[in-house]
Amino acid sequence: xxxxxxxxxxxxxxxxxxxxxxxxxxxxxxxxxxxxxxxxxxxxxxxxxxxxxxxxxxxxxxxxxxxxxxxxxxxxxxxxxxxxxxxxxxxxxxxxxxxxxxxxxxxxxxxxxxx
Amino acid sequence: xxxxxxxxxxxxxxxxxxxxxxxxxxxxxxxxxxxxxxxxxxxxxxxxxxxxxxxxxxxxxxxxxxxxxxxxxxxxxxxxxxxxxxxxxxxxxxxxxxxxxxxxxxxxxxxxxxxx
Numbered sequence: 583x584x585x586x587x588x589x590x591x592x593x594x595x596x597x598x599x600x601x602x603x604x605x606x607x608x609x610x611x612x613x614x615x616x617x618x619x620x621x622x623x624x625x626x627x628x629x630x631x632x633x634x635x636x637x638x639x640x641x642x643x644x645x646x647x648x649x650x651x652x653x654x655x656x657x658x659x660x661x662x663x664x665x666x667x668x669x670x671x672x673x674x675x676x677x678x679x680x681x682x683x684x685x686x687x688x689x690x691x692x693x694x695x696x697x
Numbered sequence: 698x699x700x701x702x703x704x705x706x707x708x709x710x711x712x713x714x715x716x717x718x719x720x721x722x723x724x725x726x727x728x729x730x731x732x733x734x735x736x737x738x739x740x741x742x743x744x745x746x747x748x749x750x751x752x753x754x755x756x757x758x759x760x761x762x763x764x765x766x767x768x769x770x771x772x773x774x775x776x777x778x779x780x781x782x783x784x785x786x787x788x789x790x791x792x793x794x795x796x797x798x799x800x801x802x803x804x805x806x807x808x809x810x811x812x813x
Contacts, residue, residue: 588740616800625786625803626741675740684729684748684790686801688740 584610586678588689595666596697603661603692605676611656612678616686617649620673632659666696699724703787703804711812716777718807720787721769729790730763731801732772734783741786745772777811784808 585608595601605615614633618626630646632638632653640646648670650662659678663670675691700723710716720730728749733741747754747761747770754761758777763770774781788801 586740623806623808625805628800631800677740684731684792685743685746686731686790687743688733691738691740693738 584608584678584680584685584687586612586676586687586689588676588692590692591690592693592695594695594697597667598665601663601666601694603663603674603676603694605659605661605678605689607657607678607687610678610680612659613656613681614679615653615659616677616679617651617659617661618675618677620675620691622673626675629661663694666694668696670694671696699727699789699791699802701787701789701802701804703807705807706805707808707810709810709812710777712777712779714777716772716774716781716809716811718772718785718787718809719769720771720789720804721767722789722802723768724789724791725765725768726791727768727789727802728792729801730761730770731788731790732759732761733786733788735786735806736783774809777809779811779813782809782811 587606589604617629629644630638630640632651634656638651653659676689677686679686703720731746734744735741758775760773785807787804790801
């Protein structure tokens, strides 16, 4: 299957700092990328959908000013958690899709711990 | 919106036995049904998927069946092995029009444990 690379795999930061997570599609052009959040032993919660070259569409209840998403190229999307707080600690996962194809491929996830 | 219910939440089997996980969905417009396997600390991995114009699909020990009338689909794993132990998620998707596919809606997940 297609490869989606996500970095970093884990990050620990102090409360109030910002953290950037990168998601790259390595062998295909990802016209659409999705960002999910997952709490322990729970399902994936969609945070936002980003299409290359346009603003991200956020799900209800997700603060767009706190979770900044940029999809500037067909192979790269970034999620920046601004002014992180302990309640933002979670497992964040990106996924990517090639135009016209239904298959969705996931990155390896990023475990964020905010102290 | 779409609602996907997945059962059971946990499943424990002996090595070599079969495992079946079932999902029901509410939106009759759903036409794409993937299954993902997630190991601890990793992202979900697509293991098999099926479109609504197909009733069954098989890939070695894994198979998926779809009943559009009843709006449910199932994952079947035969000859289970300890390395099959993971969390499995079903999902549904809708072709939004033309070549555009929208977001996936995920089930709650099933923790599968295969005992040696």
